[in-house]
Amino acid sequence: MKKILGILLFILMGAIVLSKEVLYVGTNAEFAPFEYMENGEIIGFDIDLINKIGEKIGKEIKIKNIAFDGLLPALQTNKIDLIIAGMTVTKEREKFVNFSNDYFVANQVIIVPENEGTIINMDSLKNKKVGVVLGYTGDLIISKIQGVNKVQYNSAPSSIMALKGGNIDAMILDSVPAQSYVAKNKGLKIIEIDSEVEKYAIAAEKNNENLIKKVNKALEEIKAEGIYDELIIKHFN
Template sequence: MRRLAFGLGALVLGLTLAGCGTGSSTSSSSGQSGQAQPVTLHVGADTTFPPFETEKNGQVTGFDIDLIKAIAQKENMQIDLKTMDFQGLIPALQTGDIDVAVAGITITDDRKKSVNFSDPYYHSGLSILVKKDNTTINGPDDLTGKTVAVKLGTTADLMFSKKPGVNVKRFTNISDAYSELQNGGADAVVFDNPVNLNYIRTGHDNVKIVGPLLTGEDYGIAVRKNAPDLLQKINDGLKQVMADGTYDKLYQQYFGDEPNGKIKH
């Protein structure tokens, strides 16, 4: 009887302790200090968009990468970074494989049907890049009858796929489009102006930008649908890094004194 009573007592004590336990650890649980543990933010990035995203020696760097890391730090989130092709980012958001995507993604009404966007963080536009010795292309009207290299799935691709009289070559990597221009397989590259400028700055002084910007575009951080709390966190974090000087420091680091793309705050 004493052994039975002891066994029943141990069982009751075990159940009581189990009921008082914290359970399995989750990304939003509190640590020993009482502070909330960082939430894991699954971020998708296309690393072929320098200086916003690039990969060197297995390390992913760039303006967008540092910006999302700064936002995550402000909002007590830690980053889980996944790299993928640009055209795979929005499908990955739709399936929930990632929570947000950064890749110099232009905010468009069509994309808003599939994902949400943060407040704008960079103002951009498309520009035309040609060889320096090219005298026949001086603006968009001169592209008729020419071969234009673009990156697959970008706003340049969408624009020129509907433009009659232009032969469009599509590449998954913008560096391949630039190579096509260099080897004579394309007459021009149409792509985001800051990336074209970066290409010129990084040792390619045999090319030039001609004509005005073809578009005025704002970049935003793409956020999966049905996640209003996450969207609010991203926007709150973005406001904080803009207010405390972090944004300005990153802008100076990656773009120097170029004023065109900076979002005023």
């Protein structure tokens, strides 16, 4: 009986979300060029993409800016309906959310001062202070390397400032935002490393398959119609 009630509850929750005229979407606007603040407005590739998806499924999209490590709790407590935040699909996250098909592929890199010559790969990070953003993939990767002094920050800009100020020796970040931050901050460079390919996807509440099916269908149409390629050119040149 409890199992049946649980299934009915999941179906009901999915139906409630689909019946809403507005979908609240959580992001973390410190991950340029995917999502970032400009003139008081949240913009970026992810924001344009989710708005196009909203048009396809007939929903108004309202963006909520939330700390990255607060996105999953916000989804689980129904404060938001979806997450789009350059979020990597992982087995651990799949325990708590239902992911869409991936919409972007990335990898990790190391950011160091321009005059740094001893850090050349992940192994050379041992005995170094390495900045990561709480909850990001870099945070998870560094945790597996022994001998690294991991320093967690709430945002990528905070970690970048710490690196420029000499408070840390290096920083781990996704490749595309890393390129954006290095381009805007003189005196930094990127070290390419061997890392697993990561897939970014949109997250919905666990077992909300109906909403994810609609998101996936919209993604397919957006790619087939060339809209996705237009957004890539717009945001990544």
